[in-house]
Amino acid sequence: MSSEPIERRVSYIGDRLKGSKCSLCGKEYFRIKDYCGTCGRKSFSKMKDIDFFYEKGMLEVCTTVRQPTNKFVKLGSYIYGIVSFHNRKVRVPGRLTDCILKDGDHIDISNFEDREVVPRFRRRYTVEKSDVIPTISLTFTFADEYYPHQEYEIVEPRKEYETPGIVGYGVYVPRFRIKEPTMKRSVPFIDEDSITAAVEAGKLALIHSGIEQTRIGKVYVGSESNPYAVKPIASKVAQVLRLGEEDKTEGLQSVDAIDTEFACKAATSMFKDATALVYYPGAHIPYTMVIGTDNSQAAPRNEIGGELDFFVGYGSSAFIFGKKDVITQIEGWYSCTSDTPDFWRRDLQPYPRHGGRFTGEPAYFKHVTKAAKKLMEKLGLQTRDIEYFISHQPNVSFPIKVAKAIGFKEDQYMPGLQVAKFGNTYSGASPIGLAAVLDQAEPNQRILLVSYGSGAGSDAYSLVTTSQIEEKRNRQKLNVQYQAENKYIEYVDYDTYRKLKLGL
Amino acid sequence: MPQLCPIIMSVGRTKFGEHYEKEPEKLIEEAWLKASISAGIERKNLNAAYIADYFLQITNKIGIEEGFLSELTELHIPMEKTRSFNSALLNACNAIQAGKYDLVLVGGVEKMTDRWEKIRDDLMLLEDPWSYYAGCTPEANHELMLREYIRKHGIKGENLEKLNIALAQISVKNHQHATRNEYAQFQKEIELDRVLAERKKANKSLGLLDFAPISDGATALVLASPEVAKQHASQFVCIAGSASATDYITFPAREDRASFTASRIAMQNALKMVDIQPNDIQIAELYDQSTFLEMISLEDLGFSKKGEAWRDVNNSCIDYQGFYIINGRELFVNTNGGLKADGNPLGATGGAQIFETVKQLRGEAGKRQVKTEKQLRFGSILELEGFGTKAYVHILRRD
Numbered sequence: 001m002s003s004e005p006i007e008r009r010v011s012y013i014g015d016r017l018k019g020s021k022c023s024l025c026g027k028e029y030f031r032i033k034d035y036c037g038t039c040g041r042k043s044f045s046k047m048k049d050i051d052f053f054y055e056k057g058m059l060e061v062c063t064t065v066r067q068p069t070n071k072f073v074k075l076g077s078y079i080y081g082i083v084s085f086h087n088r089k090v091r092v093p094g095r096l097t098d099c100i101l102k103d104g105d106h107i108d109i110s111n112f113e114d115r116e117v118v119p120r121f122r123r124r125y126t127v128e129k130s131d132v133i134p135t136i137s138l139t140f141t142f143a144d145e146y147y148p149h150q151e152y153e154i155v156e157p158r159k160e161y162e163t164p165g166i167v168g169y170g171v172y173v174p175r176f177r178i179k180e181p182t183m184k185r186s187v188p189f190i191d192e193d194s195i196t197a198a199v200e201a202g203k204l205a206l207i208h209s210g211i212e213q214t215r216i217g218k219v220y221v222g223s224e225s226n227p228y229a230v231k232p233i234a235s236k237v238a239q240v241l242r243l244g245e246e247d248k249t250e251g252l253q254s255v256d257a258i259d260t261e262f263a264c265k266a267a268t269s270m271f272k273d274a275t276a277l278v279y280y281p282g283a284h285i286p287y288t289m290v291i292g293t294d295n296s297q298a299a300p301r302n303e304i305g306g307e308l309d310f311f312v313g314y315g316s317s318a319f320i321f322g323k324k325d326v327i328t329q330i331e332g333w334y335s336c337t338s339d340t341p342d343f344w345r346r347d348l349q350p351y352p353r354h355g356g357r358f359t360g361e362p363a364y365f366k367h368v369t370k371a372a373k374k375l376m377e378k379l380g381l382q383t384r385d386i387e388y389f390i391s392h393q394p395n396v397s398f399p400i401k402v403a404k405a406i407g408f409k410e411d412q413y414m415p416g417l418q419v420a421k422f423g424n425t426y427s428g429a430s431p432i433g434l435a436a437v438l439d440q441a442e443p444n445q446r447i448l449l450v451s452y453g454s455g456a457g458s459d460a461y462s463l464v465t466t467s468q469i470e471e472k473r474n475r476q477k478l479n480v481q482y483q484a485e486n487k488y489i490e491y492v493d494y495d496t497y498r499k500l501k502l503g504l
Numbered sequence: 505m506p507q508l509c510p511i512i513m514s515v516g517r518t519k520f521g522e523h524y525e526k527e528p529e530k531l532i533e534e535a536w537l538k539a540s541i542s543a544g545i546e547r548k549n550l551n552a553a554y555i556a557d558y559f560l561q562i563t564n565k566i567g568i569e570e571g572f573l574s575e576l577t578e579l580h581i582p583m584e585k586t587r588s589f590n591s592a593l594l595n596a597c598n599a600i601q602a603g604k605y606d607l608v609l610v611g612g613v614e615k616m617t618d619r620w621e622k623i624r625d626d627l628m629l630l631e632d633p634w635s636y637y638a639g640c641t642p643e644a645n646h647e648l649m650l651r652e653y654i655r656k657h658g659i660k661g662e663n664l665e666k667l668n669i670a671l672a673q674i675s676v677k678n679h680q681h682a683t684r685n686e687y688a689q690f691q692k693e694i695e696l697d698r699v700l701a702e703r704k705k706a707n708k709s710l711g712l713l714d715f716a717p718i719s720d721g722a723t724a725l726v727l728a729s730p731e732v733a734k735q736h737a738s739q740f741v742c743i744a745g746s747a748s749a750t751d752y753i754t755f756p757a758r759e760d761r762a763s764f765t766a767s768r769i770a771m772q773n774a775l776k777m778v779d780i781q782p783n784d785i786q787i788a789e790l791y792d793q794s795t796f797l798e799m800i801s802l803e804d805l806g807f808s809k810k811g812e813a814w815r816d817v818n819n820s821c822i823d824y825q826g827f828y829i830i831n832g833r834e835l836f837v838n839t840n841g842g843l844k845a846d847g848n849p850l851g852a853t854g855g856a857q858i859f860e861t862v863k864q865l866r867g868e869a870g871k872r873q874v875k876t877e878k879q880l881r882f883g884s885i886l887e888l889e890g891f892g893t894k895a896y897v898h899i900l901r902r903d
Binding site for chain 2 (some may be wrong): 010014029030061062063064065066067068069070071072075078080081082083091092093094104105106107109113124125134136138139232
């Protein structure tokens with residue numbers, strides 16, 4: 001869309017599915033209204049804000065669209081229909097996403113109707129490369145398929161800890177995969193990118209934490225595949241997830257939002273900052289959020305940089321840090337950096353490249369080993385004091401080799417090794433490993449997380465779980481194992497994978 | 505107080521279809537000249553002009569339409585632009601009834617084929633922006649409304665098959681009518697099986713031959729107060745009823761999605777003005793952007809019972825006599841071929857509906873002239889803007 005003010009207005013309503021409800025008669029609207037049409041003037045100041053972002057709807061009627069309008073052409077054929085919320089009080093138009101329809105397929109529409117759907121945050125349609133990327137949540141998936149509906153229930157925190165840590169987390173990977181002999185890798189649907197995944201992961205983290213989203217004071221988004229060279233992902237996350245107090249008249253969120261970049265450690269680097277910020281007494285920031293998100297880029301296999309095309313995935317993970325109801329405390333950290341050009345992407349270039357000779361020994365292994373050993377030394381830890389070891393996972397062999405070199409055994413490093421299920425999700429890679437471990441860890445266990453970012457550097461963290469890790473577990477249906485072993489996973493061939501990854 | 509009924513002195517139109525070589529100026533001029541010659545009036549007699557078009561500014565970059573018309577006619581009279589032809593006509597009626605003008609030119613022109621590749625996006629944004637953002641197409645709304653209709657009335661099994669056939673029959677019938685219309689875009693018959701085959705090919709409930717085409721064309725009429733009309737002619741077709749109604753632009757947000765509320769209200773108000781019942785109307789021009797819209801309009805305007813129009817169509821078309829039989833009465837519908845076969849150049853479309861009704865009421869429809877036991881007296885026209893967002897109903901009476 002060429003006119004940014006229109007884009008902002010459509011996004012403001014459409015991303016969040018904002019609406020209004022008359023507190024006098026109960027009538028609901030999709031869009032913000034100052035008064036109710038039925039009750040008239042007496043309803044002024046009696047309208048309540050509502051939104052349908054965390055709700056489930058019902059696909060009432062639908063049809064197949066096989067000749068979309070111009071901006072939707074890249075979506076191919078899709079199902080489009082009318083979705084109702086709140087027991088048919090409100091109806092919105094909606095597109096069914098994550099659904100590949102083939103031309104010859106006979107579709108019995110009645111199989112889709114009267115089924116529960118969940119809104120998904122996606123790209124709206126194709127625009128020129130230099131335009132603002134339009135997004136919308138008028139896209140839906142069935143609640144009884146890959147993404148179940150989950151209530152966002154605010155839970156009053158009951159315990160404050162001396163040492164801050166993680167209070168909730170979420171991992172988002174799409175339902176599409178490419179399966180090759182070495183690994184399965186997650187593939188975005190055509191309307192997804194690193195922005196949409198960041199929002200989805202953040203949403204899941206909020207649901208898991210049970211904290212009120214207004215209490216988040218800062219959000220960090222680490223990525224190396226932001227579709228914008230200039231424009232943060234974090235601002236979109238802050239607005240769609242309504243982080244911080246909201247000033248409705250101005251449409252502002254009282255939150256600090258920042259994007260970070262350091263190849264695959266863009267997110268983990270901020271864990272310590274996010275932790276420190278909630279600890280700082282003058283800041284009055286009870287919670288912070290860190291998201292690692294990437295639609296990991298790789299050149300096609302026959303081009304320079306194409307070796308990455310065997311390993312890249314797509315996904316995002318989000319972590320919320322605070323001092324109350326902590327599930328794992330952050331005991332300590334150590335970071336190291338050197339200017340090593342092992343992997344880079346120049347501005348305006350679509351795909352990154354490897355400096356072949358640097359990739360292994362002087363880059364990944366040196367930094368990961370150093371960070372892990374230094375932190376253990378700093379905290380006086382032996383490998384036997386650590387239950388789980390997670391390192392950055394660009395492939396299957398590197399993390400195993402480095403774990404063994406440091407002295408870890410299979411039962412310590414295997415639970416966090418997720419790359420064979422999702423591929424290398426860049427900024428989200430070691431965090432997804434951490435999430436997989438948190439999904440199964442017991443109270444009072446120690447986790448050593450070591451990220452690696454090309455360029456190069458590593459962050460090592462020692463985390464100790466609390467008793468609350470088990471209490472919160474059942475709030476998250478969409479955990480790592482659920483997404484890895486879901487029966488609704490759809491496998492695509494190489495050409496489809498490239499097309500989907502390229503996006504709208 | 506008896507209503508002052510403006511008189512349609514004359515009508516004119518171009519052929520509808522693709523006018524690749526003609527500028528919009530040429531099209532409107534052709535229509536206007538036909539109307540003025542037939543009315544026997546000169547441009548300088550006109551008090552005002554209303555011009556209807558949706559997309560001329562986008563498709564032909566013509567700027568302010570009124571200025572374009574002023575330059576064309578070399579007139580400096582008041583001119584106003586509307587979207588639909590029937591909206592222009594309603595405004596002209598209001599002005600004549602208010603005593604402001606005596607002689608008004610009403611015109612409509614559209615040149616959609618100049619923007620062939622992009623016009624569906626333009627249409628969809630005009631019709632329902634939120635649905636557009638969610639992925640809707642101009643055709644999808646018709647299909648959703650058909651689904652709503654089927655579900656609301658619990659139509660299934662054999663009846664559902666009959667409904668689907670009835671919709672195809674509407675297309676076949678309109679093409680048949682258009683073979684006798686020298687102005688129509690498609691002057692050829694089509695087979696029922698082809699309509700069904702197009703649906704099957706697209707794997708959809710409505711196919712290519714269920715929808716009206718994209719067209720170029722222009723229409724015009726001269727409207728006068730009864731006093732002025734008397735000076736020029738003896739046989740009159742007057743506008744006895746004219747009404748419009750509006751509905752929400754977002755289709756899913758509407759209370760009733762199985763029919764058009766705006767059509768129903770506009771018709772009720774128009775009937776009240778004329779003080780007649782729907783069954784007093786013998787000939788109707790309905791806005792068949794799709795076959796389903798012709799069918800649903802039969803219900804919305806009160807001709808058929810709710811949930812029954814498909815039966816009326818189906819029964820009438822088994823051995824089609826040139827009219828529908830509804831409640832034992834004959835109703836001639838879209839005798840020009842409707843939007844489906846006559847063509848649908850948006851701003852001009854309503855003019856073709858009026859053209860047809862005037863010609864029929866005056867007995868000047870030539871090969872298309874309908875034969876009725878009782879002399880034709882009342883004809884009604886329904887035109888929609890957007891997807892039922894606005895409905896205009898005009899009831900014409902032969903005096």
